[in-house]
Amino acid sequence: MRPSFFHHLHPPTIPAIxxxxxxxxxxxxxxxFLSLVLVVTGALEMFYYxxxxxxxxxxxxxxxxxxxxxxxxxxxxxxxxxxxxxVVLVHLLRVVFTGAYARPRRFNYLLxxxxxxxxxxxxxxxxxxxxxxxxxxxxxxxxxxxxxxxAIGPGLYSMLVGGSQPGAxxxxxxxxxxIFGLTLVLILVGGWHLFRVRRDGGIAVPPPEAxxxxxxxxxxxxxxxxxxxxxxxxxxxxxxxxxxxxxxxHSIQAGISTVADGRAPWFFLWVQQLLRLGDPFxxxxxxxxxxxxxxxxxxxxxxxxxxxELGAWFPRGNRLAQLSVALIxxxxxxxxxxxxxxxxxx
Amino acid sequence: MLQRSSAEAISDGSGLRFRMKRLTVLASAAxxxxxxxxxWIQYRQPSPVALTPALTGQVEYCLTCHGDLPEISKSxxxxxxxCVRCHGGERLALDADLAHSSMRGGANPADLSVxxxxxGGSDCHSGAAVANRDHIQRVKTSIQATYAGAFAQILYTFxxxxxxxxxxxxxxxxxxxxxxxxxxxYLLAFNPDQTTSxxxxxxxxxxxxxxxxxxxxxxxxxxxxxxxxxxxxxTANRDPxxxxxxxxxxxxxxxxxxxxxxxxxxxxxxxxxxxxEDPSDRxxxxxxxxxxxxxCEWTLDCVDCHTRQEAMGDxxxxxxxxxxxxxxxxxxxxxxxxxxxxxxxxSPDDLAMRLAFLNPVIDLKVGDTILVTQxxxxxxxxxxxxxxxxxxxxxxxxxxxxxxxxxxTACLQKPDQQESRYCHECHVVQR
Numbered sequence: 001m002r003p004s005f006f007h008h009l010h011p012p013t014i015p016a017i018x019x020x021x022x023x024x025x026x027x028x029x030x031x032x033f034l035s036l037v038l039v040v041t042g043a044l045e046m047f048y049y050x051x052x053x054x055x056x057x058x059x060x061x062x063x064x065x066x067x068x069x070x071x072x073x074x075x076x077x078x079x080x081x082x083x084x085x086x087v088v089l090v091h092l093l094r095v096v097f098t099g100a101y102a103r104p105r106r107f108n109y110l111l112x113x114x115x116x117x118x119x120x121x122x123x124x125x126x127x128x129x130x131x132x133x134x135x136x137x138x139x140x141x142x143x144x145x146x147x148x149x150x151a152i153g154p155g156l157y158s159m160l161v162g163g164s165q166p167g168a169x170x171x172x173x174x175x176x177x178x179i180f181g182l183t184l185v186l187i188l189v190g191g192w193h194l195f196r197v198r199r200d201g202g203i204a205v206p207p208p209e210a211x212x213x214x215x216x217x218x219x220x221x222x223x224x225x226x227x228x229x230x231x232x233x234x235x236x237x238x239x240x241x242x243x244x245x246x247x248x249x250h251s252i253q254a255g256i257s258t259v260a261d262g263r264a265p266w267f268f269l270w271v272q273q274l275l276r277l278g279d280p281f282x283x284x285x286x287x288x289x290x291x292x293x294x295x296x297x298x299x300x301x302x303x304x305x306x307x308x309e310l311g312a313w314f315p316r317g318n319r320l321a322q323l324s325v326a327l328i329x330x331x332x333x334x335x336x337x338x339x340x341x342x343x344x345x346x
Numbered sequence: 347m348l349q350r351s352s353a354e355a356i357s358d359g360s361g362l363r364f365r366m367k368r369l370t371v372l373a374s375a376a377x378x379x380x381x382x383x384x385x386w387i388q389y390r391q392p393s394p395v396a397l398t399p400a401l402t403g404q405v406e407y408c409l410t411c412h413g414d415l416p417e418i419s420k421s422x423x424x425x426x427x428x429c430v431r432c433h434g435g436e437r438l439a440l441d442a443d444l445a446h447s448s449m450r451g452g453a454n455p456a457d458l459s460v461x462x463x464x465x466g467g468s469d470c471h472s473g474a475a476v477a478n479r480d481h482i483q484r485v486k487t488s489i490q491a492t493y494a495g496a497f498a499q500i501l502y503t504f505x506x507x508x509x510x511x512x513x514x515x516x517x518x519x520x521x522x523x524x525x526x527x528x529x530x531x532y533l534l535a536f537n538p539d540q541t542t543s544x545x546x547x548x549x550x551x552x553x554x555x556x557x558x559x560x561x562x563x564x565x566x567x568x569x570x571x572x573x574x575x576x577x578x579x580x581t582a583n584r585d586p587x588x589x590x591x592x593x594x595x596x597x598x599x600x601x602x603x604x605x606x607x608x609x610x611x612x613x614x615x616x617x618x619x620x621x622x623e624d625p626s627d628r629x630x631x632x633x634x635x636x637x638x639x640x641x642c643e644w645t646l647d648c649v650d651c652h653t654r655q656e657a658m659g660d661x662x663x664x665x666x667x668x669x670x671x672x673x674x675x676x677x678x679x680x681x682x683x684x685x686x687x688x689x690x691x692x693s694p695d696d697l698a699m700r701l702a703f704l705n706p707v708i709d710l711k712v713g714d715t716i717l718v719t720q721x722x723x724x725x726x727x728x729x730x731x732x733x734x735x736x737x738x739x740x741x742x743x744x745x746x747x748x749x750x751x752x753x754x755t756a757c758l759q760k761p762d763q764q765e766s767r768y769c770h771e772c773h774v775v776q777r
Contacts, residue, residue, distance in 0.1 A: 058436075058437075061436060061438040061444070064439075065394065065438060065439055065440040066407070066438065069388055072384055072388070224366055224370065225366070227370065228366065228369055228370050228373055231373035231377055232376075235377050235380050238381065242380070242387060245441075248441075248444055249444070249447065250444065250447045250448040253448070
């Protein structure tokens with residue numbers, strides 16, 4: 001058969017060892033699929049969502065309850081977003097624990113870290129767009145953390161919030177970031193990331209002289225596998241969306257707070273726990289940035305896996321990097337669990 | 347054309363391809379299945395019932411689930427008010443928890459903590475006194491809400507204050523009006539920590555269920571809601587599990603009896619002794635066994651005589667119910683020397699006409715002469731007849747009674763003994 005556009009997006013053949021589920025977990029591809037779902041469902045939601053404080057929560061309620069399949073579209077968007085954050089983290093861990101960030105893939109690894117941050121910001125801005133009681137604490141705290149940065153903080157805060165405190169201007173700006181600013185960056189940098197995968201020789205595996213398995217698969221086979229993965233992911237996503245609706249509360253009413261405890265969104269619960277330790281700038285900004293900086297450092301300053309070790313989990317060469325990342329992940333998981341286990345007041 | 351090299355074999359095993367194909371077919375079938383499931387779930391949803399009330403112009407969907415509720419009253423039609431204007435709530439949500447999450451006062455938006463948002467407004471029930479729309483301001487300062495009289499009596503009796511002047515109520519409040527020499531400027535909220543007296547502590551524990559901000563004692567005879575609904579939603583002797591969605595100005599005596607005529611207090615033991623007899627008719631149910639009353643006091647309902655100011659206050663803060671309770675037999679029947687006070691209905695916007703419109707037991711017309719009280723409150727369910735007698739229409743049943751003034755009869759009243767207890771000496775009913 002003559003290869004289609006989608007087939008041409010892939011190399012004519014790739015080594016079979018690059019396409020094994022057990023090696024890559026399919027995480028990168030799944031992230032691309034989920035991003036596509038997000039763009040499509042997000043575009044559909046734009047027909048109904050109104051980015052003003054008076055109407056935001058009500059417009060989401062109208063979409064959820066009164067528009068045919070509106071609830072499904074919203075739930076798909078919500079779950080695709082949360083699963084994407086998890087999948088991107090799994091992809092990062094896979095890359096670290098297989099040493100795949102070694103030369104020449106170090107720059108692509110930086111692009112990936114950048115994409116992780118963009119994803120988290122997309123999830124956070126989307127969360128704020130609900131403009132209901134549940135997001136109130138997160139919005140105030142998150143923007144105040146920005147303000148706590150020395151020297152540039154107040155300026156950044158003004159730019160982000162559009163006023164002296166979160167209000168109508170904030171909602172419009174977060175909406176602009178979410179549907180355009182961050183999405184554009186995601187598409188451009190994501191495209192660059194995918195290009196670099198190909199330019200760097202595809203998914204990290206040992207060089208041909210160090211391989212035992214020399215089998216190759218065609219682009220047709222590769223696309224078939226991707227389609228299968230996409231189908232399975234779609235089924236799982238729809239089942240999740242049907243079984244568990246996205247959260248929704250009543251709109252923020254000035255002067256009245258009906259939640260007794262403020263909660264960060266789940267992916268920032270660990271930051272909420274850190275903030276209990278003391279200075280907000282130190283624990284809320286510097287520590288997370290420090291973790292990001294460490295993730296950069298392990299690629300450039302720590303020993304890397306040797307080329308012949310690639311293509312397998314837990315190579316010897318970058319054990320120090322693996323260990324440090326494992327500790328960081330366990331710490332973040334532990335803080336998140338601590339936050340979840342704390343009893344919510346009635 | 348693909349270039350094959352001997353060193354690299356292209357994986358094209360037919361077994362693998364068949365497995366992949368089968369998996370793909372299964373996955374596609376599963377996708378189709380879940381999409382059909384999604385469509386099925388969507389079409390099983392109840393179709394939303396929209397209501398756009400005339401007052402707000404904003405569509406509400408409460409009737410999707412609550413369409414079988416009765417209209418709450420003729421003066422609050424749902425087509426005009428909708429549900430959200432009074433109850434709050436999320437008007438667009440069809441999920442019960444979300445829809446009810448921002449409701450005021452739970453199931454009772456008339457609770458005094460939220461009544462201003464629910465029932466208030468200058469065109470509704472917290473408007474100007476001259477327009478007779480200041481109900482909320484008056485109720486919040488009324489003695490049935492503040493419980494100031496009970497506090498004053500107990501605190502004085504047990505030595506916590508030197509006289510019977512009221513200083514405390516169940517909540518802190520400032521007077522809305524100051525038109526009476528006995529009126530107080532404000533009341534403080536009584537703080538339980540400021541007393542060590544066991545009697546006063548017993549009062550705070552056991553005797554706090556009979557003011558309109560308090561939940562009543564358990565039992566069908568005490569069953570009522572709080573706030574405005576304490577009186578205006580008839581609940582007495584109904585199933586407590588069934589919510590009552592009704593507002594009325596024609597309250598039967600049983601509603602007043604959710605607090606009144608329920609028993610007696612014993613100050614020595616700080617106990618409430620509830621009525622224990624099991625009355626079989628209205629005559630024996632109405633008042634407690636110790637009470638004395640005339641015929642009209644048990645055949646009519648409380649609301650047929652007791653006025654709006656007596657029940658809801660006049661905006662002044664009082665420390666004793668006798669400062670606001672003023673209806674006497676003479677109000678309707680007059681004395682040996684004087685006919686009862688009357689007034690003429692001057693315009694269709696008169697308070698009497700509005701009240702008669704709300705509860706049309708009497709076809710009041712402009713130009714009719716009705717009885718009025720010493721304070722000028724209209725007894726709008728009465729009318730003077732051409733032959734000098736009077737007629738009264740019972741507010742709850744629309745039953746008609748006629749009666750004569752005392753003047754010109756063989757009554758043995760003395761001019762300085764006009765309280766009801768003197769009328770009772772001859773006119774008391776024997777049970």
